[in-house]
Amino acid sequence: MSMEKSEAMTALPDSPSKRxxxxxxxVVDDSRTMRLALARALNGIGFQNITEATDGKKALELLGEKxxxxxxxxxxxxxxxxxxxxxxxxxxxxxxxxxVIVISGSEQLDSAVKCIELGAEDYLPKPFNPTLLRARVxxxxxKKLLRDLDRLRVVQLQREKDLLQQTQxxxxxxxxxxxxxxxxxxxxxxxxxxxxxxxxxxxxxxGGDSFGYHSLDENHFAIxxxxxxxxxxxxxxxxxxxxxxxxxxxxxxxxxxxxxxVLAGLNEAFQMERHNNSYFTLWYGVYNKNTHExxxxxxxxxxxxxxxxAGSGFEVEELEAPxxxxxxxxxxxxxxxxxxVPEGSRLFVYCDGAFEIRKADGTMLDYxxxxxxxxxxxxxxPKATEEMLAWAREQGTKPxxxxxxxxxxxxxxxx
Amino acid sequence: MEVTFSTAGEVSIFTLQGxxxxxxxxxFGEQITKKTADENLKTVVLDLSGLDYISSAGFRxxxxxxxxxxxxxxxxxxxxxxxxxxxVFEIARFQTAYPVCADQASAIAAxxxxx
Numbered sequence: 298m299s300m301e302k303s304e305a306m307t308a309l310p311d312s313p314s315k316r317x318x319x320x321x322x323x324v325v326d327d328s329r330t331m332r333l334a335l336a337r338a339l340n341g342i343g344f345q346n347i348t349e350a351t352d353g354k355k356a357l358e359l360l361g362e363k364x365x366x367x368x369x370x371x372x373x374x375x376x377x378x379x380x381x382x383x384x385x386x387x388x389x390x391x392x393x394x395x396x397v398i399v400i401s402g403s404e405q406l407d408s409a410v411k412c413i414e415l416g417a418e419d420y421l422p423k424p425f426n427p428t429l430l431r432a433r434v435x436x437x438x439x440k441k442l443l444r445d446l447d448r449l450r451v452v453q454l455q456r457e458k459d460l461l462q463q464t465q466x467x468x469x470x471x472x473x474x475x476x477x478x479x480x481x482x483x484x485x486x487x488x489x490x491x492x493x494x495x496x497x498x499x500x501x502x503x504g505g506d507s508f509g510y511h512s513l514d515e516n517h518f519a520i521x522x523x524x525x526x527x528x529x530x531x532x533x534x535x536x537x538x539x540x541x542x543x544x545x546x547x548x549x550x551x552x553x554x555x556x557x558x559v560l561a562g563l564n565e566a567f568q569m570e571r572h573n574n575s576y577f578t579l580w581y582g583v584y585n586k587n588t589h590e591x592x593x594x595x596x597x598x599x600x601x602x603x604x605x606x607a608g609s610g611f612e613v614e615e616l617e618a619p620x621x622x623x624x625x626x627x628x629x630x631x632x633x634x635x636x637x638v639p640e641g642s643r644l645f646v647y648c649d650g651a652f653e654i655r656k657a658d659g660t661m662l663d664y665x666x667x668x669x670x671x672x673x674x675x676x677x678x679p680k681a682t683e684e685m686l687a688w689a690r691e692q693g694t695k696p697x698x699x700x701x702x703x704x705x706x707x708x709x710x711x712x
Numbered sequence: 713m714e715v716t717f718s719t720a721g722e723v724s725i726f727t728l729q730g731x732x733x734x735x736x737x738x739x740f741g742e743q744i745t746k747k748t749a750d751e752n753l754k755t756v757v758l759d760l761s762g763l764d765y766i767s768s769a770g771f772r773x774x775x776x777x778x779x780x781x782x783x784x785x786x787x788x789x790x791x792x793x794x795x796x797x798x799x800v801f802e803i804a805r806f807q808t809a810y811p812v813c814a815d816q817a818s819a820i821a822a823x824x825x826x827x
Contacts, residue, residue, distance in 0.1 A: 527769045569779070575772070576772060576775065578768070578804075596804075599803070625775050629805075
Protein backbone atom coordinates (compact mmCIF):
# COMPACT_ATOMS: atom_id res chain seq x y z
CA MET A 298 0.00 0.00 0.00
CA SER A 299 2.57 2.47 -0.99
CA MET A 300 1.86 5.68 -2.69
CA GLU A 301 4.21 7.96 -4.39
CA LYS A 302 2.98 11.18 -2.89
CA SER A 303 4.94 13.44 -5.17
CA GLU A 304 3.44 11.90 -8.27
CA ALA A 305 -0.06 12.06 -6.91
CA MET A 306 0.16 15.66 -5.76
CA THR A 307 1.61 17.34 -8.81
CA ALA A 308 -0.65 18.48 -11.63
CA LEU A 309 -0.16 15.81 -14.21
CA PRO A 310 0.33 16.71 -17.86
CA ASP A 311 -2.29 14.33 -19.08
CA SER A 312 -5.03 15.12 -16.57
CA PRO A 313 -8.42 13.98 -17.66
CA SER A 314 -10.66 16.44 -19.53
CA LYS A 315 -13.20 18.50 -17.63
CA ARG A 316 -16.03 16.12 -18.45
CA UNK A 317 -14.04 13.17 -17.27
CA UNK A 318 -13.12 15.04 -14.11
CA UNK A 319 -16.79 15.51 -13.28
CA UNK A 320 -17.34 11.78 -13.38
CA UNK A 321 -18.95 10.08 -10.44
CA UNK A 322 -16.70 7.46 -8.87
CA UNK A 323 -17.71 4.81 -6.34
CA VAL A 324 -15.00 3.28 -4.23
CA VAL A 325 -15.95 0.04 -2.47
CA ASP A 326 -13.50 -1.29 0.07
CA ASP A 327 -13.91 -2.45 3.64
CA SER A 328 -10.52 -1.03 4.61
CA ARG A 329 -10.71 2.62 5.58
CA THR A 330 -7.05 3.12 4.88
CA MET A 331 -7.46 1.74 1.42
CA ARG A 332 -10.48 3.89 0.72
CA LEU A 333 -8.64 6.99 1.84
CA ALA A 334 -5.60 6.17 -0.20
CA LEU A 335 -7.69 5.61 -3.29
CA ALA A 336 -9.73 8.75 -2.71
CA ARG A 337 -6.63 10.85 -2.27
CA ALA A 338 -5.01 9.37 -5.33
CA LEU A 339 -8.12 9.94 -7.41
CA ASN A 340 -8.46 13.51 -6.17
CA GLY A 341 -4.88 14.05 -7.08
CA ILE A 342 -5.51 13.13 -10.67
CA GLY A 343 -8.45 15.46 -10.89
CA PHE A 344 -11.53 13.47 -9.93
CA GLN A 345 -13.80 15.50 -7.70
CA ASN A 346 -16.81 13.33 -7.11
CA ILE A 347 -15.79 10.30 -5.10
CA THR A 348 -18.27 8.34 -3.05
CA GLU A 349 -17.15 5.65 -0.63
CA ALA A 350 -18.91 2.46 0.36
CA THR A 351 -17.72 0.27 3.21
CA ASP A 352 -19.18 -2.97 1.94
CA GLY A 353 -20.98 -4.62 -0.96
CA LYS A 354 -24.45 -4.11 0.45
CA LYS A 355 -23.88 -0.37 0.88
CA ALA A 356 -22.48 -0.21 -2.61
CA LEU A 357 -25.62 -1.73 -4.13
CA GLU A 358 -27.78 0.66 -2.11
CA LEU A 359 -25.82 3.62 -3.43
CA LEU A 360 -26.09 2.34 -6.98
CA GLY A 361 -29.82 2.32 -6.56
CA GLU A 362 -29.80 5.97 -5.44
CA LYS A 363 -27.69 7.63 -8.08
CA UNK A 364 -25.70 6.80 -11.19
CA UNK A 365 -21.97 6.36 -11.28
CA UNK A 366 -19.45 6.35 -14.07
CA UNK A 367 -16.91 3.95 -12.55
CA UNK A 368 -16.76 1.60 -9.58
CA UNK A 369 -13.53 0.58 -7.91
CA UNK A 370 -14.23 -2.65 -6.11
CA UNK A 371 -12.17 -4.56 -3.63
CA UNK A 372 -12.49 -8.27 -4.30
CA UNK A 373 -11.70 -9.38 -0.77
CA UNK A 374 -14.41 -8.19 1.54
CA UNK A 375 -16.19 -9.93 4.40
CA UNK A 376 -19.88 -10.72 4.08
CA UNK A 377 -20.53 -9.84 0.41
CA UNK A 378 -17.27 -10.17 -1.43
CA UNK A 379 -16.26 -8.37 -4.56
CA UNK A 380 -17.31 -11.15 -6.89
CA UNK A 381 -20.80 -11.26 -5.46
CA UNK A 382 -21.11 -7.50 -5.85
CA UNK A 383 -19.86 -7.71 -9.40
CA UNK A 384 -22.33 -10.45 -10.25
CA UNK A 385 -25.19 -8.41 -8.78
CA UNK A 386 -24.12 -5.34 -10.74
CA UNK A 387 -23.85 -7.16 -14.07
CA UNK A 388 -27.15 -8.90 -13.51
CA UNK A 389 -29.06 -5.65 -13.22
CA UNK A 390 -29.84 -4.13 -16.63
CA UNK A 391 -29.66 -0.63 -15.20
CA UNK A 392 -26.14 -1.14 -13.84
CA UNK A 393 -24.78 -3.50 -16.45
CA UNK A 394 -22.86 -0.81 -18.32
CA UNK A 395 -21.10 0.51 -15.22
CA UNK A 396 -17.37 -0.08 -15.64
CA VAL A 397 -15.95 -1.95 -12.67
CA ILE A 398 -12.28 -1.99 -11.82
CA VAL A 399 -11.55 -4.69 -9.30
CA ILE A 400 -8.76 -4.25 -6.80
CA SER A 401 -7.01 -7.41 -5.75
CA GLY A 402 -3.93 -8.52 -3.93
CA SER A 403 -1.09 -9.77 -6.08
CA GLU A 404 -1.69 -13.35 -4.89
CA GLN A 405 -5.26 -13.14 -6.08
CA LEU A 406 -4.59 -12.99 -9.78
CA ASP A 407 -6.90 -15.91 -10.40
CA SER A 408 -9.74 -14.08 -8.68
CA ALA A 409 -8.99 -10.99 -10.72
CA VAL A 410 -9.16 -12.99 -13.92
CA LYS A 411 -12.40 -14.56 -12.79
CA CYS A 412 -13.79 -11.09 -12.18
CA ILE A 413 -12.86 -9.98 -15.66
CA GLU A 414 -14.63 -13.02 -16.97
CA LEU A 415 -17.64 -11.98 -14.93
CA GLY A 416 -17.60 -8.61 -16.64
CA ALA A 417 -15.18 -6.38 -14.80
CA GLU A 418 -13.50 -3.84 -17.04
CA ASP A 419 -10.05 -4.13 -15.59
CA TYR A 420 -8.16 -4.90 -12.41
CA LEU A 421 -5.73 -3.03 -10.25
CA PRO A 422 -3.29 -4.87 -8.01
CA LYS A 423 -2.67 -3.61 -4.49
CA PRO A 424 -0.59 -1.96 -3.38
CA PHE A 425 -1.76 0.13 -6.30
CA ASN A 426 0.47 2.11 -8.54
CA PRO A 427 -0.90 5.64 -9.04
CA THR A 428 0.09 5.70 -12.71
CA LEU A 429 -1.77 2.50 -13.34
CA LEU A 430 -4.72 3.78 -11.32
CA ARG A 431 -4.83 6.93 -13.39
CA ALA A 432 -4.55 5.06 -16.67
CA ARG A 433 -7.20 2.49 -15.86
CA VAL A 434 -9.69 4.81 -14.27
CA UNK A 435 -9.36 7.36 -17.08
CA UNK A 436 -9.86 4.71 -19.70
CA UNK A 437 -12.93 3.30 -18.01
CA UNK A 438 -14.49 6.69 -17.44
CA UNK A 439 -13.83 7.83 -21.00
CA LYS A 440 -15.26 4.63 -22.37
CA LYS A 441 -18.39 5.02 -20.32
CA LEU A 442 -18.82 8.64 -21.32
CA LEU A 443 -18.45 7.71 -24.96
CA ARG A 444 -21.00 4.97 -24.62
CA ASP A 445 -23.44 7.35 -22.91
CA LEU A 446 -22.91 9.92 -25.64
CA ASP A 447 -23.48 7.28 -28.25
CA ARG A 448 -26.72 6.21 -26.67
CA LEU A 449 -27.89 9.83 -26.58
CA ARG A 450 -27.04 10.23 -30.25
CA VAL A 451 -28.99 7.15 -31.17
CA VAL A 452 -32.04 8.54 -29.38
CA GLN A 453 -31.58 11.90 -31.08
CA LEU A 454 -31.14 10.31 -34.50
CA GLN A 455 -34.25 8.24 -34.01
CA ARG A 456 -36.18 11.37 -33.10
CA GLU A 457 -34.91 13.16 -36.20
CA LYS A 458 -35.68 10.13 -38.32
CA ASP A 459 -39.23 10.04 -36.98
CA LEU A 460 -39.67 13.72 -37.76
CA LEU A 461 -38.37 13.25 -41.30
CA GLN A 462 -40.61 10.28 -41.81
CA GLN A 463 -43.61 12.30 -40.64
CA THR A 464 -42.81 15.10 -43.06
CA GLN A 465 -42.29 12.67 -45.89
CA UNK A 466 -45.58 10.95 -45.13
CA UNK A 467 -47.40 14.25 -45.14
CA UNK A 468 -45.82 15.35 -48.42
CA UNK A 469 -46.57 12.01 -49.97
CA UNK A 470 -50.21 12.24 -48.91
CA UNK A 471 -50.46 15.70 -50.41
CA UNK A 472 -48.82 14.53 -53.59
CA UNK A 473 -51.21 11.58 -53.82
CA UNK A 474 -54.13 13.95 -53.32
CA UNK A 475 -52.83 16.25 -56.04
CA UNK A 476 -52.30 13.32 -58.39
CA UNK A 477 -55.90 12.22 -57.77
CA UNK A 478 -57.08 15.71 -58.66
CA UNK A 479 -55.14 15.73 -61.92
CA UNK A 480 -56.47 12.30 -62.82
CA UNK A 481 -59.99 13.41 -61.95
CA UNK A 482 -60.00 16.21 -64.50
CA UNK A 483 -58.93 13.95 -67.34
CA UNK A 484 -61.96 12.92 -69.33
CA UNK A 485 -63.01 9.27 -69.24
CA UNK A 486 -62.32 7.13 -72.29
CA UNK A 487 -65.25 7.24 -74.68
CA UNK A 488 -67.00 4.43 -76.42
CA UNK A 489 -69.87 6.08 -78.20
CA UNK A 490 -70.00 7.67 -81.60
CA UNK A 491 -66.33 8.50 -81.24
CA UNK A 492 -64.26 5.85 -79.58
CA UNK A 493 -61.46 7.43 -77.56
CA UNK A 494 -58.72 5.69 -75.61
CA UNK A 495 -55.75 7.28 -73.91
CA UNK A 496 -52.66 6.55 -71.88
CA UNK A 497 -51.12 9.00 -69.44
CA UNK A 498 -47.94 8.41 -67.50
CA UNK A 499 -46.05 11.28 -65.88
CA UNK A 500 -42.31 10.72 -65.46
CA UNK A 501 -42.49 11.73 -61.79
CA UNK A 502 -45.62 11.79 -59.66
CA UNK A 503 -46.93 14.83 -61.42
CA GLY A 504 -46.40 15.73 -65.04
CA GLY A 505 -46.56 18.82 -67.20
CA ASP A 506 -48.90 17.23 -69.73
CA SER A 507 -52.62 17.52 -69.76
CA PHE A 508 -55.33 16.85 -72.29
CA GLY A 509 -59.04 16.71 -72.77
CA TYR A 510 -61.94 16.55 -75.16
CA HIS A 511 -65.51 17.70 -74.95
CA SER A 512 -68.47 18.71 -77.04
CA LEU A 513 -68.61 22.41 -77.82
CA ASP A 514 -72.14 22.10 -79.14
CA GLU A 515 -74.20 19.36 -80.75
CA ASN A 516 -72.10 19.45 -83.92
CA HIS A 517 -68.65 20.24 -82.72
CA PHE A 518 -66.23 18.23 -80.65
CA ALA A 519 -62.98 19.71 -79.30
CA ILE A 520 -59.79 17.73 -78.69
CA UNK A 521 -56.69 19.23 -77.10
CA UNK A 522 -53.37 18.21 -75.63
CA UNK A 523 -50.80 20.47 -74.03
CA UNK A 524 -47.30 20.01 -72.69
CA UNK A 525 -45.70 22.44 -70.24
CA UNK A 526 -41.92 22.67 -70.58
CA UNK A 527 -40.19 20.57 -67.96
CA UNK A 528 -42.10 18.32 -65.58
CA UNK A 529 -42.86 17.92 -61.88
CA UNK A 530 -45.24 19.80 -59.67
CA UNK A 531 -44.63 23.32 -61.01
CA UNK A 532 -45.27 22.17 -64.57
CA UNK A 533 -48.35 20.28 -63.40
CA UNK A 534 -49.81 23.39 -61.79
CA UNK A 535 -49.55 25.34 -65.01
CA UNK A 536 -50.89 22.48 -67.10
CA UNK A 537 -53.93 22.20 -64.86
CA UNK A 538 -54.54 25.95 -64.98
CA UNK A 539 -54.37 25.98 -68.77
CA UNK A 540 -56.43 22.86 -69.35
CA UNK A 541 -59.16 24.20 -67.06
CA UNK A 542 -59.33 27.39 -69.12
CA UNK A 543 -59.84 25.31 -72.26
CA UNK A 544 -62.29 22.89 -70.66
CA UNK A 545 -64.46 25.67 -69.35
CA UNK A 546 -64.05 28.00 -72.32
CA UNK A 547 -62.86 30.70 -69.95
CA UNK A 548 -61.35 33.14 -72.44
CA UNK A 549 -63.55 36.21 -72.77
CA UNK A 550 -64.56 37.04 -76.33
CA UNK A 551 -62.94 33.95 -77.79
CA UNK A 552 -64.63 31.68 -80.29
CA UNK A 553 -63.76 28.20 -79.16
CA UNK A 554 -64.78 26.83 -82.53
CA UNK A 555 -61.79 28.61 -84.05
CA UNK A 556 -58.52 26.93 -83.05
CA UNK A 557 -56.43 29.88 -84.24
CA UNK A 558 -58.28 32.27 -81.98
CA VAL A 559 -58.17 29.88 -79.04
CA LEU A 560 -54.40 29.61 -79.23
CA ALA A 561 -53.99 33.35 -79.65
CA GLY A 562 -56.15 33.95 -76.59
CA LEU A 563 -54.26 31.40 -74.54
CA ASN A 564 -50.98 32.90 -75.66
CA GLU A 565 -51.97 36.29 -74.30
CA ALA A 566 -53.33 34.80 -71.07
CA PHE A 567 -50.26 32.71 -70.38
CA GLN A 568 -47.26 34.88 -71.22
CA MET A 569 -44.10 33.32 -69.81
CA GLU A 570 -43.08 36.12 -67.49
CA ARG A 571 -46.30 35.81 -65.55
CA HIS A 572 -45.99 32.06 -65.26
CA ASN A 573 -42.59 31.37 -63.80
CA ASN A 574 -40.99 31.66 -67.23
CA SER A 575 -42.76 28.55 -68.34
CA TYR A 576 -44.38 28.00 -71.69
CA PHE A 577 -46.41 25.16 -73.09
CA THR A 578 -47.02 23.62 -76.45
CA LEU A 579 -50.59 22.91 -77.46
CA TRP A 580 -52.56 21.26 -80.19
CA TYR A 581 -56.25 22.14 -80.36
CA GLY A 582 -58.65 20.63 -82.86
CA VAL A 583 -62.37 20.94 -83.53
CA TYR A 584 -64.18 18.12 -85.31
CA ASN A 585 -67.44 18.81 -87.08
CA LYS A 586 -69.58 15.68 -86.84
CA ASN A 587 -71.69 16.68 -89.83
CA THR A 588 -69.04 17.70 -92.31
CA HIS A 589 -66.27 15.45 -90.97
CA GLU A 590 -64.00 18.45 -91.08
CA UNK A 591 -61.27 18.69 -88.52
CA UNK A 592 -59.82 22.16 -88.09
CA UNK A 593 -56.85 22.68 -85.86
CA UNK A 594 -54.01 24.89 -84.76
CA UNK A 595 -50.75 24.20 -82.99
CA UNK A 596 -48.38 26.14 -80.81
CA UNK A 597 -45.04 24.42 -81.11
CA UNK A 598 -46.60 21.00 -80.61
CA UNK A 599 -45.59 17.81 -82.46
CA UNK A 600 -48.07 17.10 -85.25
CA UNK A 601 -50.86 14.63 -84.53
CA UNK A 602 -50.92 11.68 -86.91
CA UNK A 603 -54.12 10.93 -88.81
CA UNK A 604 -54.33 7.40 -90.19
CA UNK A 605 -56.79 7.30 -93.06
CA UNK A 606 -58.08 4.12 -94.66
CA ALA A 607 -56.35 3.54 -97.97
CA GLY A 608 -56.75 0.34 -99.92
CA SER A 609 -56.27 -2.53 -97.52
CA GLY A 610 -54.30 -0.46 -95.07
CA PHE A 611 -53.87 3.09 -93.90
CA GLU A 612 -52.04 6.17 -95.03
CA VAL A 613 -50.40 8.76 -92.81
CA GLU A 614 -51.27 12.44 -92.68
CA GLU A 615 -49.28 14.56 -90.24
CA LEU A 616 -51.44 17.42 -89.01
CA GLU A 617 -48.75 20.05 -88.91
CA ALA A 618 -49.61 23.63 -88.16
CA PRO A 619 -46.53 25.63 -87.30
CA UNK A 620 -47.06 28.16 -84.54
CA UNK A 621 -45.20 29.77 -81.69
CA UNK A 622 -45.18 28.05 -78.30
CA UNK A 623 -47.92 29.36 -76.02
CA UNK A 624 -46.58 32.12 -73.82
CA UNK A 625 -43.48 32.73 -75.91
CA UNK A 626 -44.15 35.92 -77.81
CA UNK A 627 -47.08 38.25 -77.17
CA UNK A 628 -49.28 38.99 -80.15
CA UNK A 629 -48.46 35.72 -81.92
CA UNK A 630 -50.94 34.62 -84.54
CA UNK A 631 -51.92 31.02 -85.10
CA UNK A 632 -52.97 29.69 -88.45
CA UNK A 633 -56.08 27.49 -88.54
CA UNK A 634 -55.74 24.49 -90.81
CA UNK A 635 -58.38 22.07 -91.99
CA UNK A 636 -58.55 18.49 -93.17
CA UNK A 637 -61.31 16.04 -93.91
CA VAL A 638 -61.42 12.94 -91.73
CA PRO A 639 -62.59 9.91 -93.73
CA GLU A 640 -64.76 7.36 -91.96
CA GLY A 641 -62.81 4.66 -90.20
CA SER A 642 -59.83 6.94 -89.55
CA ARG A 643 -57.82 6.94 -86.39
CA LEU A 644 -56.18 10.07 -85.00
CA PHE A 645 -53.21 9.97 -82.63
CA VAL A 646 -52.54 13.07 -80.53
CA TYR A 647 -49.45 12.87 -78.33
CA CYS A 648 -46.66 14.78 -76.63
CA ASP A 649 -42.94 14.76 -77.35
CA GLY A 650 -42.30 12.36 -74.47
CA ALA A 651 -43.76 9.64 -76.68
CA PHE A 652 -40.87 9.73 -79.12
CA GLU A 653 -38.03 11.88 -77.77
CA ILE A 654 -36.15 8.95 -76.39
CA ARG A 655 -32.41 8.48 -76.19
CA LYS A 656 -31.39 5.03 -77.34
CA ALA A 657 -28.61 2.87 -75.98
CA ASP A 658 -26.20 4.05 -78.66
CA GLY A 659 -26.68 7.65 -77.56
CA THR A 660 -28.69 8.80 -80.56
CA MET A 661 -32.27 10.00 -80.41
CA LEU A 662 -35.05 7.79 -81.66
CA ASP A 663 -35.87 8.67 -85.28
CA TYR A 664 -39.31 10.22 -85.56
CA UNK A 665 -39.82 9.47 -89.24
CA UNK A 666 -38.15 6.11 -89.43
CA UNK A 667 -39.21 4.59 -86.11
CA UNK A 668 -42.07 6.45 -84.47
CA UNK A 669 -44.37 7.10 -87.41
CA UNK A 670 -44.17 3.54 -88.77
CA UNK A 671 -44.91 2.16 -85.31
CA UNK A 672 -47.99 4.39 -85.09
CA UNK A 673 -49.10 3.11 -88.46
CA UNK A 674 -48.83 -0.44 -87.15
CA UNK A 675 -51.16 0.46 -84.32
CA UNK A 676 -53.87 1.66 -86.70
CA UNK A 677 -56.29 -1.01 -85.61
CA UNK A 678 -55.02 -2.14 -82.25
CA PRO A 679 -57.73 -2.02 -79.62
CA LYS A 680 -55.14 -0.90 -77.05
CA ALA A 681 -53.03 1.27 -79.30
CA THR A 682 -51.96 3.90 -76.77
CA GLU A 683 -50.99 1.28 -74.20
CA GLU A 684 -48.94 -0.45 -76.85
CA MET A 685 -47.20 2.77 -77.81
CA LEU A 686 -46.24 3.35 -74.18
CA ALA A 687 -44.82 -0.15 -73.92
CA TRP A 688 -42.96 0.40 -77.16
CA ALA A 689 -41.55 3.74 -75.99
CA ARG A 690 -40.24 2.10 -72.84
CA GLU A 691 -38.42 -0.52 -74.86
CA GLN A 692 -36.64 2.01 -77.03
CA GLY A 693 -34.55 3.65 -74.35
CA THR A 694 -31.95 2.34 -71.97
CA LYS A 695 -34.31 2.05 -69.02
CA PRO A 696 -38.00 1.19 -68.65
CA UNK A 697 -38.76 4.48 -66.90
CA UNK A 698 -39.22 7.28 -69.40
CA UNK A 699 -37.38 10.56 -68.88
CA UNK A 700 -40.34 12.66 -69.93
CA UNK A 701 -44.09 12.56 -69.42
CA UNK A 702 -46.03 10.32 -71.78
CA UNK A 703 -49.47 11.28 -73.05
CA UNK A 704 -51.27 9.84 -76.02
CA UNK A 705 -54.88 9.86 -77.21
CA UNK A 706 -56.25 7.69 -80.01
CA UNK A 707 -59.60 8.70 -81.51
CA UNK A 708 -61.55 6.42 -83.80
CA UNK A 709 -63.88 8.14 -86.25
CA UNK A 710 -66.81 5.88 -86.93
CA UNK A 711 -67.71 4.14 -90.09
CA UNK A 712 -71.33 4.95 -90.71
CA MET B 713 -23.16 21.46 -72.88
CA GLU B 714 -20.21 23.74 -73.58
CA VAL B 715 -20.33 27.35 -74.58
CA THR B 716 -17.49 29.21 -76.26
CA PHE B 717 -17.46 32.94 -76.80
CA SER B 718 -16.00 34.91 -79.65
CA THR B 719 -16.58 38.21 -81.34
CA ALA B 720 -16.81 39.50 -84.89
CA GLY B 721 -16.48 43.23 -84.62
CA GLU B 722 -19.33 44.43 -82.43
CA VAL B 723 -21.21 41.15 -82.65
CA SER B 724 -20.93 38.60 -79.83
CA ILE B 725 -21.01 34.96 -80.86
CA PHE B 726 -21.86 32.13 -78.50
CA THR B 727 -21.13 28.69 -79.91
CA LEU B 728 -23.00 25.84 -78.23
CA GLN B 729 -21.70 22.29 -78.15
CA GLY B 730 -23.52 19.20 -76.96
CA UNK B 731 -27.10 18.96 -75.76
CA UNK B 732 -29.35 21.41 -73.96
CA UNK B 733 -31.87 19.89 -71.60
CA UNK B 734 -33.29 20.30 -68.11
CA UNK B 735 -30.11 18.96 -66.55
CA UNK B 736 -27.82 21.63 -67.92
CA UNK B 737 -30.12 24.49 -68.87
CA UNK B 738 -28.53 26.53 -66.10
CA UNK B 739 -25.34 26.62 -68.17
CA PHE B 740 -27.18 28.64 -70.81
CA GLY B 741 -28.46 31.06 -68.23
CA GLU B 742 -25.13 31.49 -66.52
CA GLN B 743 -22.85 31.65 -69.52
CA ILE B 744 -25.02 33.32 -72.10
CA THR B 745 -28.01 35.17 -70.65
CA LYS B 746 -26.13 36.51 -67.65
CA LYS B 747 -23.07 37.53 -69.67
CA THR B 748 -25.30 39.28 -72.17
CA ALA B 749 -26.98 41.21 -69.36
CA ASP B 750 -23.80 41.98 -67.41
CA GLU B 751 -21.86 43.21 -70.42
CA ASN B 752 -24.90 44.79 -72.05
CA LEU B 753 -24.27 42.95 -75.30
CA LYS B 754 -26.47 44.43 -78.01
CA THR B 755 -25.90 42.04 -80.89
CA VAL B 756 -25.78 38.35 -80.15
CA VAL B 757 -25.49 35.35 -82.46
CA LEU B 758 -26.02 31.82 -81.18
CA ASP B 759 -24.16 29.30 -83.28
CA LEU B 760 -25.90 25.95 -82.83
CA SER B 761 -23.79 23.91 -85.24
CA GLY B 762 -22.59 21.78 -82.31
CA LEU B 763 -25.96 21.42 -80.60
CA ASP B 764 -27.40 18.01 -81.31
CA TYR B 765 -30.40 17.99 -79.00
CA ILE B 766 -32.69 20.47 -77.31
CA SER B 767 -35.49 19.71 -74.87
CA SER B 768 -38.47 21.89 -74.04
CA ALA B 769 -36.71 23.10 -70.91
CA GLY B 770 -33.71 24.03 -73.02
CA PHE B 771 -35.81 25.76 -75.66
CA ARG B 772 -37.24 28.00 -73.00
CA UNK B 773 -33.80 29.49 -72.43
CA UNK B 774 -33.78 30.97 -75.92
CA UNK B 775 -37.02 32.78 -75.24
CA UNK B 776 -35.80 34.15 -71.99
CA UNK B 777 -32.65 35.47 -73.62
CA UNK B 778 -34.67 36.90 -76.51
CA UNK B 779 -37.07 38.75 -74.25
CA UNK B 780 -34.22 40.10 -72.15
CA UNK B 781 -32.55 41.45 -75.27
CA UNK B 782 -35.77 42.96 -76.55
CA UNK B 783 -36.15 44.83 -73.28
CA UNK B 784 -32.67 46.32 -73.63
CA UNK B 785 -33.05 47.05 -77.33
CA UNK B 786 -30.70 44.30 -78.44
CA UNK B 787 -30.90 41.83 -81.32
CA UNK B 788 -30.49 38.07 -81.35
CA UNK B 789 -30.17 35.47 -84.10
CA UNK B 790 -29.49 31.76 -84.23
CA UNK B 791 -27.64 29.93 -86.96
CA UNK B 792 -26.42 26.57 -88.27
CA UNK B 793 -29.14 24.48 -86.66
CA UNK B 794 -28.82 20.70 -86.93
CA UNK B 795 -31.88 18.99 -88.50
CA UNK B 796 -33.52 17.77 -85.27
CA UNK B 797 -33.04 21.09 -83.55
CA UNK B 798 -34.16 22.92 -86.67
CA UNK B 799 -37.41 20.97 -86.59
CA VAL B 800 -38.11 22.08 -83.01
CA PHE B 801 -37.47 25.71 -83.92
CA GLU B 802 -39.54 25.34 -87.11
CA ILE B 803 -42.58 23.87 -85.38
CA ALA B 804 -42.49 26.74 -82.93
CA ARG B 805 -42.13 29.25 -85.75
CA PHE B 806 -39.16 30.72 -83.97
CA GLN B 807 -38.17 32.52 -87.16
CA THR B 808 -41.18 34.80 -86.89
CA ALA B 809 -39.66 36.32 -83.80
CA TYR B 810 -35.91 35.98 -84.31
CA PRO B 811 -33.77 35.31 -87.39
CA VAL B 812 -32.88 31.69 -87.99
CA CYS B 813 -29.93 31.65 -90.37
CA ALA B 814 -27.94 29.02 -92.19
CA ASP B 815 -24.51 30.19 -91.06
CA GLN B 816 -22.66 32.64 -88.85
CA ALA B 817 -22.07 35.17 -91.63
CA SER B 818 -25.77 35.64 -92.37
CA ALA B 819 -26.61 35.66 -88.66
CA ILE B 820 -24.05 38.38 -88.04
CA ALA B 821 -25.53 40.36 -90.90
CA ALA B 822 -29.04 39.86 -89.52
CA UNK B 823 -28.24 41.35 -86.13
CA UNK B 824 -26.04 44.09 -87.50
CA UNK B 825 -28.75 45.26 -89.86
CA UNK B 826 -29.61 48.80 -88.90
CA UNK B 827 -33.28 48.23 -89.79
